[in-house]
Amino acid sequence: MTTAPTTTTPRAPDSPSATAPTWTSPTARHLWRRARGLLLAATVLALAGVTLAALRSSEHTGSLDPRSATPYGSKALSRLLTDRGVHTTVLNTSAAARRQTGPDTTLLVPFPNSLSERQLSDIRAATRRSGRTVLLAPGPAATAALTHGIRTTGRAPVRPTPPDCDFPAARRAGDTDLGGYGYTTNAGRAESCYLSDGRANLLRLPSSAGRDTVLLGAADPLRNKHLADHGNASLSLQLLGSRPHLLWYLPTDAAPADGQERGFFDLLPRGWSWAAIQLALAAVLAAVWRARRLGPLVTEPLPVTIPAAEATEGRSRLYRKANDRGHAADALRAATRAHLAPLLGVPLTKAHLIEVLIPALVGQASGRSPLGDGPPLDEPILRELLFGPPPQDDATLLELANRLDQLEQHFTSPSDLPRPPRDKDISS
Numbered sequence: 001m002t003t004a005p006t007t008t009t010p011r012a013p014d015s016p017s018a019t020a021p022t023w024t025s026p027t028a029r030h031l032w033r034r035a036r037g038l039l040l041a042a043t044v045l046a047l048a049g050v051t052l053a054a055l056r057s058s059e060h061t062g063s064l065d066p067r068s069a070t071p072y073g074s075k076a077l078s079r080l081l082t083d084r085g086v087h088t089t090v091l092n093t094s095a096a097a098r099r100q101t102g103p104d105t106t107l108l109v110p111f112p113n114s115l116s117e118r119q120l121s122d123i124r125a126a127t128r129r130s131g132r133t134v135l136l137a138p139g140p141a142a143t144a145a146l147t148h149g150i151r152t153t154g155r156a157p158v159r160p161t162p163p164d165c166d167f168p169a170a171r172r173a174g175d176t177d178l179g180g181y182g183y184t185t186n187a188g189r190a191e192s193c194y195l196s197d198g199r200a201n202l203l204r205l206p207s208s209a210g211r212d213t214v215l216l217g218a219a220d221p222l223r224n225k226h227l228a229d230h231g232n233a234s235l236s237l238q239l240l241g242s243r244p245h246l247l248w249y250l251p252t253d254a255a256p257a258d259g260q261e262r263g264f265f266d267l268l269p270r271g272w273s274w275a276a277i278q279l280a281l282a283a284v285l286a287a288v289w290r291a292r293r294l295g296p297l298v299t300e301p302l303p304v305t306i307p308a309a310e311a312t313e314g315r316s317r318l319y320r321k322a323n324d325r326g327h328a329a330d331a332l333r334a335a336t337r338a339h340l341a342p343l344l345g346v347p348l349t350k351a352h353l354i355e356v357l358i359p360a361l362v363g364q365a366s367g368r369s370p371l372g373d374g375p376p377l378d379e380p381i382l383r384e385l386l387f388g389p390p391p392q393d394d395a396t397l398l399e400l401a402n403r404l405d406q407l408e409q410h411f412t413s414p415s416d417l418p419r420p421p422r423d424k425d426i427s428s
Contacts, residue, residue, distance in 0.1 A: 038286070045279075064110040064136070064219055066090060066248050071225035078248075080233065081241050088246045094122035097249045101130040103209070105245040108134045110219060112142035119251065120145045131243045132212055136219040137180050147205065147213060153182040156196040158218050160230050165193035167204055169238035173231035178202060180218030214239055325397050326390035333386055336404045343411050354387050361386075364411070 062068055066078035066088055078088050091097045094115070101107055107130040109115075109123055124146050127133040135142070140152040158179035163170035170176075170193040182199025183192075192200035194217075201217035216239075221232035240246055319328040334352065341351035344360040351357060361382050385407065391397040 073224050074222050076224045076227050077222055077236050084241050086241045086246050088248055091247055091249045092252050094119040098122045098126045101126040103131045104243050105130050105247050106132045106240055106243045107247045109249050110136045112138040134214045134239055136216050149187055150183055150185045153199050155180050158220050161194040163193050164195050165191055167191040167193050173235035176231045176235050177220045177226050177229055178218055183215050329390050332401055332404055337386055339408055340411055358382050
């Protein structure tokens with residue numbers, strides 16, 4: 001009887017059947033040869049990603065940036081204004097906006113809610129000199145800081161809205177995607193357009209010397225993704241193209257504060273979908289290349305064979321090292337039951353059923369004790385011997401092994417003379 005090993009033990013060098021040891025664990029060299037292709041591919045991909053990121057680091061992808069072609073940028077509007085002869089200048093500081101404004105300029109402030117007190121002060125001074133000032137979605141605090149006599153109400157959903165006013169730019173544009181903040185005022189010359197629940201989403205405040213201030217409740221009409229919808233382009237061009245110079249105030253530390261909800265995919269750079277598809281295709285091809293080809297089962301010779309006695313001895317040493325007397329006793333009892341079952345006419349499938357094996361043993365007993373000077377065989381003794389509790393110490397385990405050996409001898413030897421017990425050394 002032989003068992004398949006999980007490890008191998010080399011024979012002595014002087015043995016006639018000595019063979020070289022067989023190693024089943026991969027070495028570091030083997031691991032490197034297997035993984036070097038994947039590591040090289042990963043390195044190339046990482047270098048390509050770093051290179052592309054460095055090359056595209058100068059691209060503008062900010063919200064409402066006139067140089068950004070992303071869905072939330074405003075490059076399309078900037079191009080249309082350039083075609084109409086309007087020169088657009090991007091300003092990053094409020095001091096520059098205050099210095100460069102004049103009667104022939106339009107000042108656009110995309111993120112008034114995120115400005116500091118100093119920046120609001122500079123923009124307020126700039127509105128007094130600019131020909132037109134357009135504030136995109138100013139909240140209550142920004143409205144109070146930059147204008148007078150205007151009340152800001154809650155936000156409304158952005159949707160196509162009719163102009164409902166006499167402002168020429170709004171009437172020519174028609175329905176426009178507006179909503180967001182609503183504004184009300186008691187000023188007599190104010191023009192309230194695109195009403196939502198009686199509140200204006202576009203409010204124009206004219207002043208002396210031909211200057212005016214326009215408040216938009218939402219910035220959607222200026223974005224690339226909405227510019228071609230309804231009258232968004234017409235309204236944006238009329239509001240920002242009335243003067244030859246457009247000052248686009250875009251502070252570097254400003255963040256969108258107009259409440260526009262943007263999903264995760266909207267924040268990813270352009271071309272991410274094609275890159276993801278290419279990476280997925282490369283992963284599939286790599287998996288097909290490296291996958292194990294499944295085929296019919298084949299037999300292979302074992303690298304080495306070990307006698308059953310050596311395997312049993314090794315198993316017993318493991319039990320002793322773990323101090324596991326319970327499993328050791330179970331192994332001894334299971335082996336005895338398997339040996340006795342064929343002698344009693346009990347199938348091996350039922351050899352470990354107490355209600356089948358014990359009655360067969362009692363029926364075949366001769367009345368004398370097979371256990372030395374002990375009492376004759378009876379059902380309680382056999383139950384405890386073959387299905388009893390685990391031993392509590394090594395001495396009890398050794399005694400159990402001797403009694404099981406004597407029980408086997410009683411049913412395998414016809415002699416009336418008891419044979420001397422053979423100690424089963426399971427703890428060596």
